[in-house]
Amino acid sequence: MKAAIYREYGSADGVRIEDVPTPEPGPGEVRIRMRAASLNPADIYMLRGWPYMLRLQSGLRRPKNNGIGLDFAGEVERVGEGVTHLRPGDAVHGEMTTPFSGRTRTIAEYLCLPATQAAKMPPGLSFEEAAALPVAGCTAMFAVRNFGGLRPGQQVLINGAGGGIGVHAVQLAKHAGAIVTGVCSGEKASMVRELGADRTIDYRREDFTAEDIRYDVMIDLASSRSPKECRRVLAPDGRFVWVGSVESSPFFGPLRPLLRVALTSQVARGQRWDTVTNTTTSADLGTLVGLLAEGALRPVIGRRYPLAEVADAIRYMETGHAGGKIVIAI
Template identity: 45%
Template sequence: MKAFVLRSYGSSLQLTDIDRPVPGDGEVLVRVRATSVQPYDWHLMRGEPYVARLMAGGPGLRKPPFDIPGADVAGEVEEIGKGVTEFAPGDEVYAMPKQGGFAEYVCVPESELVRKPANLSFEEAAAVPMAANTALIALRDQARVQPGQQVLVNGASGGVGTFAVQLAKAFGARVTGVCGRRNVGMVRSIGANEVIDYTKEDFTRAGRHYDVLVDIAGSRPASACRRVMARKGTLVLVGGPAGRWLQPASHVFATLAVAPFMSQRVAVADVVRCTENKRNLTTLAELIEGGEVHPVIDRSYPFKEVPAAVGYQEAGHAAGKVVIAV
């Protein structure tokens, strides 16, 4: 099969012919029809922030922990391993294996694989797993959003942000999205009750108060965010500005350091360590098929242009998701 292989941190992805993987016990071989790009992928490729290499240790200290990036996949079951009972060849599925998506085939444990939402194309389905799962963890699990609450999403126009706006609405909240001028209309169209253009207004000085603040952009310190939060509100950290040494980790660490001195609760939406991916993707499929959530796609690239897709996403201007048709 063909795959884009990463040999070392900072190197270019190389389109390479390699052996097709063979599913082991409890695994499913998926023929990848589409994948998507997200910050997780290019952070891995760059090995940045450097502190993440130290935290990972082991094989991730000197070289990438795996050769083929690509956290999301949507495709068809090609072959099943011993003990697999839920799927059969030809089934349309999607998953968040965290690696291997930039290839024509990938093996995924049956315990992490879910049937693709019937009303989505493969490209649309590939836009869902990591971004929507992150938003779901932030809103349902960490913030515990309730009907009628006021929710602000800082970074509402990106991959996670577009799902966060829609999920908050699905949970019955009143949603304010923060984004740049060119995306105001799009964020409003996916359900935001109010949209703040950060180039014109600082949301931390707008005089409004929110029960939940989902901070994806990481553009304001905790001291500023707490000004607009209800006394017993929840601040959920998702990301922050990119950097070589510490960011976005330093933004998260700095906020957690002051959390004990805040009346508001501070939590982190950590999708990488989530152990409930199958349950979460099943929930998301139900919401999608029910018409409450739909992926927003900025651009779609052909498989041969994976490096260009990564570069476009890394530039930080994507409104919604960047997907790749394999």
């Protein structure tokens, strides 16, 4: 089968489409004929081997697992022993939550993984839309609903509103009845408003931490302002929900801003400061798909690439300025 493969840690330039053995499903696994995958910043971290301590798991000098991709959508082609809830022909999607299992990852013609990681796709969703949802949609759902706990009329700020998670978070916050401010570059403002933001702030021209407003909830996907600055515009009983960072380095990856938030959580009396760790399960995907059926959410595909152009797709993600989700059609 053809798969996106990298043999050395590095950048998109080292990613090739190679012929590799088609995987066989073991007990409890399914083999999926892949139709679409989507990219996430985590794919870039694994490709770079950042932070370096990740290499204890992924391979010290070279990556032990050479595939790319976590999000998937496709059709079950074969089921392993003991799999009863899925059958050949079922359309499924999900997140590969065992990226270091030794299995080729999701940007490939076939994918083998534990059947528990695959959820049946709802009717009416294309494979590309289904592949766009798992990591970004579930992370947005955890941030907005579980940690943000948004109530109607509350003021929420979403920093990084135009990216993969942001486009879901804006919609979910609006659905919860909140007054939504999206921070994004000027080019993404109309998309973010169309998704439900009441107001957008172009971070290249304005500093949201210099305003007089107090937000009930802040969802931070960019870590572009320090906790001290953010505290100033967070209500005294507000909730700060940290998800990710545009800052990344070989030694720390995105861990420095995470540590700053963890420290702030110890001193910010009255306010709640939390960090989100995405652990998508099929049940979470089911909840997300329910929100889709309610009309609370729709997938937002910013760019589509064919399998042969996966390196270009990764280059676009590497810019740190992706709009919506980047999908690979397989």
